[in-house]
Amino acid sequence: MVTSVLQFSSLNDVRDYVNEIFCNYYQLQFGAFQMTERLLRRGGKPCGIHYCLYGPRAVRFTAIWETERNRILFYDSAGERFLKTQVMSAPELNRVAA
Numbered sequence: 753m754v755t756s757v758l759q760f761s762s763l764n765d766v767r768d769y770v771n772e773i774f775c776n777y778y779q780l781q782f783g784a785f786q787m788t789e790r791l792l793r794r795g796g797k798p799c800g801i802h803y804c805l806y807g808p809r810a811v812r813f814t815a816i817w818e819t820e821r822n823r824i825l826f827y828d829s830a831g832e833r834f835l836k837t838q839v840m841s842a843p844e845l846n847r848v849a850a
Contacts, residue, residue: 760842770815774805798845
């Protein structure tokens, strides 16, 4: 499993990064497949974002940005983790959750 370290200035940057990783890893055309995201909460407070890319033939790829440890975990369609990205700085989710 590969680990990388990055900084993000906006939630759009995080979203684009997740989409780009999936597209590069699975050789998909960027933007050709739907990707959803859902705010995750713990104790009523935002604690991460769940991303899901709906690929060809009803395959789903997922990533979790968990803000407690500030990392993004990428999973293949079988649920196996294939990449971990340590996030050095990123926008706060508290501003989005309102």
